[in-house]
Amino acid sequence: MFKPLIYFILLLKILFFSPLLHANFDKAMEIYNTGKFYEAKTAFEALAAIGDRSSLFNLGVMYYRGESVVKNPVKAYVLMRIANDGVGDENFSHVAKSIFAKFDEAQRIEAEQLFVELNTIYNVSEIENNIFPKPLSDADCVPETTPIKKTTPRYPSSELSSGRMGLVHMEFTISPEGYPRDIIATRSTSKDFTKASVKAIKRDLYKRPADGKPIYNHRTIYTYKLEGASVKVRTKQLTKELNELAAAADSGDAVAQYIYGSRLNTFRYFKRYLEKVDLQYKTANAWFTKSAKSGLPNAQYEIGRNMLAGRGCEVDVVNGYKWINAAAIGGYSPAQNTLAQSALSEQDNLPAKSRAAIAWLRNSVQSNNFTARLLLAWELSTSNFSELRNGEEALRLLESKADNYFDEVRIMETRAAAYAESGNFKAAIKWQKKAQKLASSLGWSIPLISERLDGYRQNVPFRGSYY
Incomplete structure (x- = not known):
């Protein structure tokens, strides 16, 4: 005789090793296995929203068992059925059919009606038509926010005497007064370049945000360039590095795809040395998307915030946050910080939202x-x-x-x-x-x-x- 609860436990383990598995699913399963069902439900929902079938199926399991939700076998069946649509996985199918077989006529009618309703939300094909960024050329994108007062950093004497070029990635908040705050150096070629960039950016001034609210996750890159023979040598090195990364990215390596997209965004500040390379944001986004589909949280976060800002694509806040949620579930601390900031900045700051923000921050602190x-x-x-x-x-x-x-x-x-x-x-x-x-x-x-x-x-x- 079929025993649903025992079978579901086994199925969860089978799905854990599924080739369809997204990297974030590991984290969701860890949460589930510790008995934190509310958090697990939230995690499965976030991953189901970007098309992860295993997460959608396990969400159905939770509805069948009544874990952190009111027990609902009809909804459980429908979620499992949608998860299996177009896949035909025998494990998925067997469990769903076993549940359906126990329904009376009223439940079967309810299941068909609910399928029509939920299929528009969770159908993987429908999700894939909407979840990814809609590409735009740089010229058609929302203009980058630029300072109304810009300070040029001094070229560090130690680096100048050594003939080294450099760059520093800076991320910061534009405060309600227009000052660069929460300054973070996310990447730098040396401490001296970082020091010079930080000193300069603190003297910059931006137009005050119209709504009086801070603008989070703004970013800029400081470049330190030289002329002469050393530039030609460095240009050859950059070209070689890009070609090697492109080859690895083309092979399907998700990490290489993310790094290649990141390098394209970085090297756009050296356009005049790399005229033959397509350095538009939408090109980098295409590589981030491939990496994000493989489940790399770093890439999912990059795609999400680019969609929020309209960088290389149409502005899409709803779907942008879906990617950021997935990256946060995957344990990526910048994504967790972003979700916390978003929750705390909302006007209807309720205890539940503050608790959620604190939970994300505690995870990020880890x-x-x-x-x-x-x-x-x-x-x-x-x-x-x-x-x-x-x-x-x-x-x-x-x-x-x-x-x-x-x-x-x-x-x-x-x-x-x-x-x-x-x-x-x-x-x-x-x-x-x-x-x-x-x-x-x-x-x-x-x-x-x-x-x-x-x-x-x-x-x-x-x-x-x-x-």
């Missing part, structure tokens, strides 16, 4: 991500919900060193907020004054810094978002 530590420390110090605050934990989070994060003002303010939440207002005032002094030396006019300082002087902790 990857030793300093930005996540800082964001989590701020939320633990300033949350509007008392049950979520923990100043002592916030201070412990701030003990680690910020290797590639360069917003010292925010670090100081977060430390001040943590001390205030812990009741040590003397230390809070000390660190807030330091933040105020540093901001002033940079020419930043940020009223909130003074407002927070005034509050600490009155023994009042700060509550609310950083920006």
Whole structure:
């Protein structure tokens, strides 16, 4: 006699080793196997939204068992049926048919009606028609946000004397006042180039966002170029590197596809040396897409945020966040940070959203991500919900060193907020004054810094978002 629960346990293990498996599915299964059914359901839903059949099937299993949802065998059957559509997997088919065989006439009618409804959401062919970026040429894309005041970095003397060219990838937040904040160097050819770039970017100024909200995940690249024979040698090296990566990407290597797309985006800043290479964003996106389809979280995140920004494609916020969700489930800390920032920046900041944001940040901290530590420390110090605050934990989070994060003002303010939440207002005032002094030396006019300082002087902790 067929025993559904035992069979489902076996099926989950079979799916775990399925060749159709996305890399993110490993993480979802880990969550499921620890009994965290709400989180597992969220993970399976996120992966099903980008067309992962195994995740969709396992979502059906959870509805059959009533794990974190109201038990619903009809919906379970429908999800399993959609997951198997066009595949014909015997395991999928056997379980779905066994469930359907037990339905009475009313349940069978309900199943057919629900299939029509859910098939428009979860059908893999339908998802693939919508989930991927719609390519646009650079000329047709949303214009890049550029500073209204741009500081040119000084070429480091150590690198200049050695005849080395360089580049530094910078990601940052454009604050409501127009200042580059939360500055992160995601890639650099040397510490000296990084230092010069950070010093310059802190003096830049952007147009204030029209809605008064910060613009997250903005990015720019600083390039340091030389002329002469050394440039020709370096150009040959760049061309060789691209050709080798292209060959590996063409072979189907998902990691190579992601790296190749990243290099194309980087080398677009050296266009005049690489005239024969297609360096448009949409070309890089095509490689990111191939890598993302294989389940590489890094590529999924890159595709997602490019869709949010309209970089090389049409702006698509809904589907962009689906990719970012998948990357976050896969354990990619920048994606987890992005989801946390999104949840915390919404106006209807409810306890559930704050808890979700904190959960993402705690996961990101596991990857030793300093930005996540800082964001989590701020939320633990300033949350509007008392049950979520923990100043002592916030201070412990701030003990680690910020290797590639360069917003010292925010670090100081977060430390001040943590001390205030812990009741040590003397230390809070000390660190807030330091933040105020540093901001002033940079020419930043940020009223909130003074407002927070005034509050600490009155023994009042700060509550609310950083920006």
